[in-house]
Amino acid sequence: MSGRVGRPRDGDSAETRRRILDAARASFAKDGYRATTNRKIADEAGITSGAIYHYVESKAELYAAVYCDTIDALYTEFERIAAAESTLLRQYSAVLQRACELQMHDPSITGFIVAVAQETQRHPDLLERLAPQRGRHARFFSGLVADAADRGELAPDIDRRALADLLGAVLTGLARMAAAAGDPQRYTAAVEVLERFLDGSLLTPSA
Amino acid sequence: MSGRVGRPRDGDSAETRRRILDAARASFAKDGYRATTNRKIADEAGITSGAIYHYVESKAELYAAVYCDTIDALYTEFERIAAAESTLLRQYSAVLQRACELQMHDPSITGFIVAVAQETQRHPDLLERLAPQRGRHARFFSGLVADAADRGELAPDIDRRALADLLGAVLTGLARMAAAAGDPQRYTAAVEVLERFLDGSLLTPSA
Amino acid sequence: MSGRVGRPRDGDSAETRRRILDAARASFAKDGYRATTNRKIADEAGITSGAIYHYVESKAELYAAVYCDTIDALYTEFERIAAAESTLLRQYSAVLQRACELQMHDPSITGFIVAVAQETQRHPDLLERLAPQRGRHARFFSGLVADAADRGELAPDIDRRALADLLGAVLTGLARMAAAAGDPQRYTAAVEVLERFLDGSLLTPSA
Amino acid sequence: MSGRVGRPRDGDSAETRRRILDAARASFAKDGYRATTNRKIADEAGITSGAIYHYVESKAELYAAVYCDTIDALYTEFERIAAAESTLLRQYSAVLQRACELQMHDPSITGFIVAVAQETQRHPDLLERLAPQRGRHARFFSGLVADAADRGELAPDIDRRALADLLGAVLTGLARMAAAAGDPQRYTAAVEVLERFLDGSLLTPSA
DNA sequence: CATGAATGAGACTTCATTCAT
DNA sequence: CATGAATGAAGTCTCATTCAT
Numbered sequence: 001m002s003g004r005v006g007r008p009r010d011g012d013s014a015e016t017r018r019r020i021l022d023a024a025r026a027s028f029a030k031d032g033y034r035a036t037t038n039r040k041i042a043d044e045a046g047i048t049s050g051a052i053y054h055y056v057e058s059k060a061e062l063y064a065a066v067y068c069d070t071i072d073a074l075y076t077e078f079e080r081i082a083a084a085e086s087t088l089l090r091q092y093s094a095v096l097q098r099a100c101e102l103q104m105h106d107p108s109i110t111g112f113i114v115a116v117a118q119e120t121q122r123h124p125d126l127l128e129r130l131a132p133q134r135g136r137h138a139r140f141f142s143g144l145v146a147d148a149a150d151r152g153e154l155a156p157d158i159d160r161r162a163l164a165d166l167l168g169a170v171l172t173g174l175a176r177m178a179a180a181a182g183d184p185q186r187y188t189a190a191v192e193v194l195e196r197f198l199d200g201s202l203l204t205p206s207a
Numbered sequence: 208m209s210g211r212v213g214r215p216r217d218g219d220s221a222e223t224r225r226r227i228l229d230a231a232r233a234s235f236a237k238d239g240y241r242a243t244t245n246r247k248i249a250d251e252a253g254i255t256s257g258a259i260y261h262y263v264e265s266k267a268e269l270y271a272a273v274y275c276d277t278i279d280a281l282y283t284e285f286e287r288i289a290a291a292e293s294t295l296l297r298q299y300s301a302v303l304q305r306a307c308e309l310q311m312h313d314p315s316i317t318g319f320i321v322a323v324a325q326e327t328q329r330h331p332d333l334l335e336r337l338a339p340q341r342g343r344h345a346r347f348f349s350g351l352v353a354d355a356a357d358r359g360e361l362a363p364d365i366d367r368r369a370l371a372d373l374l375g376a377v378l379t380g381l382a383r384m385a386a387a388a389g390d391p392q393r394y395t396a397a398v399e400v401l402e403r404f405l406d407g408s409l410l411t412p413s414a
Numbered sequence: 415m416s417g418r419v420g421r422p423r424d425g426d427s428a429e430t431r432r433r434i435l436d437a438a439r440a441s442f443a444k445d446g447y448r449a450t451t452n453r454k455i456a457d458e459a460g461i462t463s464g465a466i467y468h469y470v471e472s473k474a475e476l477y478a479a480v481y482c483d484t485i486d487a488l489y490t491e492f493e494r495i496a497a498a499e500s501t502l503l504r505q506y507s508a509v510l511q512r513a514c515e516l517q518m519h520d521p522s523i524t525g526f527i528v529a530v531a532q533e534t535q536r537h538p539d540l541l542e543r544l545a546p547q548r549g550r551h552a553r554f555f556s557g558l559v560a561d562a563a564d565r566g567e568l569a570p571d572i573d574r575r576a577l578a579d580l581l582g583a584v585l586t587g588l589a590r591m592a593a594a595a596g597d598p599q600r601y602t603a604a605v606e607v608l609e610r611f612l613d614g615s616l617l618t619p620s621a
Numbered sequence: 622m623s624g625r626v627g628r629p630r631d632g633d634s635a636e637t638r639r640r641i642l643d644a645a646r647a648s649f650a651k652d653g654y655r656a657t658t659n660r661k662i663a664d665e666a667g668i669t670s671g672a673i674y675h676y677v678e679s680k681a682e683l684y685a686a687v688y689c690d691t692i693d694a695l696y697t698e699f700e701r702i703a704a705a706e707s708t709l710l711r712q713y714s715a716v717l718q719r720a721c722e723l724q725m726h727d728p729s730i731t732g733f734i735v736a737v738a739q740e741t742q743r744h745p746d747l748l749e750r751l752a753p754q755r756g757r758h759a760r761f762f763s764g765l766v767a768d769a770a771d772r773g774e775l776a777p778d779i780d781r782r783a784l785a786d787l788l789g790a791v792l793t794g795l796a797r798m799a800a801a802a803g804d805p806q807r808y809t810a811a812v813e814v815l816e817r818f819l820d821g822s823l824l825t826p827s828a
Numbered sequence: 829c830a831t832g833a834a835t836g837a838g839a840c841t842t843c844a845t846t847c848a849t
Numbered sequence: 850c851a852t853g854a855a856t857g858a859a860g861t862c863t864c865a866t867t868c869a870t
Contacts, residue, residue: 012833013832013833016833016834030328030329031329032239032241032325032329034239034241034242035241035329035330037859037860037861038860038861038862039859039860047833047834047835048834048835048836049860049861049862050834050835050836050837050862050863050864051833051834051835052862053861053862053863054832054833054834058861058862059860059861059862115325117383117384117387118239118322118383118386118387120387121237121386121387121389122237122238122239122242123242152411153411154409154411155403155408155409155411158400158403158409159396159399159400161393161396162393162396162397162399162400163397163400163409165381165384165388165393165396165397165400166381166397166400166401166404168384169377169380169381169383169384169397170376170377170380170381171380172380172383172384173376173377173378173379173380173381173383174372174373174376174380176324176325176376176379176380176383177324177372177375177376177379179325179328180324180325180327180328181372182328186368186369186372189366189368189369189372190369190370190372190373190376192366192369193365193366193369193370193372193373194373196362196365197373201362202361202362202365202370203295203296203360203361203362204359204360204361204362220850223850223851244842244843244844245843245844245845246842246843246844254850254851254852255851255852255853256843256844256845256853257845257846257847257851257852257853257854258850258851258852260844260845260846261850261851265844265845266843266844266845426854427853427854430854430855444742444743445743446653446655446739446743448653448655448656449655449743449744451838451839451840452839452840452841453838453839453840461854461855461856462855462856462857463839463840463841464841464842464843464855464856464857464858465854465855465856466841467840467841467842468853468854468855472840472841473839473840473841529739531797531798531801532653532736532797532800532801535651535800535801535803536651536652536653536656537656566825567825568823568825569817569822569823569825572814572817572823573810573813573814575807575810576807576810576811576813576814577811577814577823579795579798579802579807579810579811579814580795580811580814580815580818582798583791583794583795583797583798583811584790584791584794584795585794586794586797586798587789587790587791587792587793587794587795587797588786588787588790588791588794590738590739590790590793590794590797591738591786591789591790591793593739593742594738594739594741594742595786596742600782600783600786603780603782603783603786604783604784604786604787604790606780606783607779607780607783607784607786607787608787610776610779611787615776616775616776616779616784618773618774618775618776634829637829637830658863658864658865659864659865659866660863660864660865668829668830668831669830669831669832670831670832670864670865670866671830671831671832671833671866671867671868672829672830672831674865674866674867675829675830679865679866680864680865680866
């Protein structure tokens with residue numbers, strides 16, 4: 001009865017879903033959850049905004065889908081990386097390095113992840129949906145610390161949670177700094193300085 | 208109709224402005240720029256949303272006003288603190304400590320500041336307005352590093368901007384972590400671990 | 415910054431609220447809850463659709479507001495009318511008569527009321543909001559029946575709830591019929607026939 | 622309807638059509654035309670929403686199809702029932718009784734029918750489509766009344782249309798009341814009281 | 829026949845902003 | 850200075866409908 005409504009030609013479902021998730025991650029990372037509109041995501045993915053609802057039930061669910069999609073890939077990779085090293089410092093160093101490479105390759109991955117904590121705090125409805133998958137981040141660093149403690153690397157009176165918090169916060173802080181600067185090189189450079197901190201070659205002996 | 212319109216009694220304009228800025232900072236820090244509504248700020252400040260426009264021209268201008276109000280106080284304080292110490296490590300340590308106290312006392316100050324970089328990236332119209340005051344943050348850490356270099360504390364081939372980035376990112380990362388955890392104690396604990404990193408008592412000698 | 419936004423001249427709050435409620439009742443009665451759009455109500459009331467939210471929190475709340483506004487006036491009137499008569503039949507007759515006059519004067523009142531039961535069944539969120547006020551309808555007819563029973567007008571084995579249901583259903587059925595026909599005269603005519611049923615002059619003696 | 626020209630549909634197709642019509646009637650009766658979505662109907666019928674368009678051209682057409690399907694069965698039955706009685710009162714009584722049984726057996730039949738008048742008023746596009754079949758309802762009661770008049774049962778000055786309206790409205794009002802109460806028993810009980818009204822055993826002699 | 833991806837219109841709702849009072 | 854009514858743009862989400870497969 002009306003004019004040009006309905007499905008157009010073609011449509012590869014799996015590929016469209018991929019495009020939606022990718023566009024969503026990019027926008028969530030860059031603009032944040034609130035400022036990301038369905039419209040923007042849809043435009044980027046080459047569909048109309050209503051079509052998103054064929055793949056997810058709501059914007060919050062979309063965020064959760066991106067989260068699942070991303071967190072798993074990232075920490076699986078980090079765990080693989082860490083397993084190849086034998087001391088906490090070397091493991092952390094390797095992780096920082098890998099994060100650095102990722103940031104150069106696709107800033108939206110780290111950009112999305114480092115913002116998750118804030119977004120969930122600001123939008124409680126996200127928290128509920130992420131709950132099942134939450135803790136992966138904390139668990140990773142807790143695991144590193146626990147293993148180091150088991151290997152006797154740490155002073156026995158160390159507050160382990162605090163150490164895990166520290167490691168996570170430094171990684172996050174650096175990633176954010178680089179994102180804010182809009183220049184992944186800054187991350188690389190800062191990590192290099194951090195490495196020199198750790199190996200003692202940053203400060204002059206007298207200091 | 209009701210005759211209940213118009214300005215009510217008294218009018219300590221300066222005090223109202225204070226309440227608006229405080230309410231705004233708290234909400235910007237907790238909920239972010241986008242999710243903060245004029246209505247929420249006004250409610251908190253005990254006025255109506257329209258009245259905000261007697262003090263600022265727009266929401267973006269309000270953000271800028273809060274920024275000026277906060278950044279100056281914070282970095283003036285940091286500069287005072289730093290001036291009392293004589294090495295980069297001690298200065299940074301003192302700043303972390305002070306930031307820690309501030310976080311316990313009023314989390315909205317650090318919460319607001321650490322989010323500025325992200326907000327300005329997400330809302331370009333904020334960037335313009337903050338531009339005049341921007342750089343205070345970077346300048347502070349750059350200053351610390353430059354002074355340390357002048358004093359000969361640093362290895363000569365160090366990338367100074369990268370070191371400043373690192374110091375800023377670590378502070379920011381820790382503050383954010385604590386904010387996300389909703390527990391300022393986490394910040395304190397992590398700073399303590401960081402201190403032990405720096406003085407060498409974190410890792411066991413063998414490691 | 416943008417063009418023509420903001421409040422225009424004038425604005426008598428109480429009168430606007432009245433216009434909104436009246437427009438809403440008319441549309442709810444005519445088109446039903448679902449098919450009534452904020453836009454239509456707003457157009458009718460001479461405002462924009464967003465302005466409705468200064469007066470009610472949601473469309474459902476608006477329905478509830480109309481309900482309160484209407485039900486009270488209607489049944490208070492019915493109770494007044496009924497109090498002036500001394501037998502159930504005369505009371506019912508008077509109520510039918512009054513309903514008839516109302517229907518001629520403003521069909522939206524009865525139109526709205528007779529649809530309430532259906533709307534609440536179809537939209538459960540309305541039911542919650544009406545709950546406090548609900549029962550006024552049933553209570554009115556139950557009251558008439560109980561009083562008649564007390565006066566000894568009814569056969570003692572009568573199912574009182576069923577009688578109340580019957581009285582309500584007949585009134586409702588007639589009002590609906592007239593609304594569907596779009597002609598209040600049909601209501602009047604049918605009531606007249608009903609009266610003749612009751613006084614025995616409808617059917618010929620032999621029948 | 623049964624005398625279809627041309628090639629009869631194959632077995633599966635006819636059964637699917639049946640399921641669509643049944644699901645549609647149930648949902649139209651329960652939720653109304655607007656709130657009934659193609660999706661709900663399709664789910665209930667065990668197909669996808671697009672498939673509906675193999676059987677009808679639009680949602681409005683589907684409503685019309687359900688109408689034809691239902692109205693014919695109902696009034697054919699009513700006419701059969703009425704033919705077995707010899708006075709208007711007995712005929713009406715029998716019809717009420719039969720409607721009662723139907724309501725117990727499948728509330729969607731009466732539920733759908735009693736809502737038709739309202740739905741057509743609310744959605745004018747339905748009216749056009751139903752027009753050819755409309756009038757069956759009115760014709761039935763008009764017929765009863767005309768026959769009674771011919772038999773000399775009615776006072777000669779009676780407004781026949783008004784009497785037909787009354788009979789229809791009472792039946793409709795009762796069915797609706799029961800539907801709203803969610804309890805078909807209420808219909809039965811109210812009909813019993815109505816019967817006692819008609820045979821004079823409701824009110825005490827003195828009244 | 830049937831699926832399911834996709835559209836486009838439109839619904840409810842929120843919000844920064846303006847302005848008469 | 851302050852209120853509160855009102856706007857208009859925009860956002861999330863729903864749905865009848867279409868069409869390639």
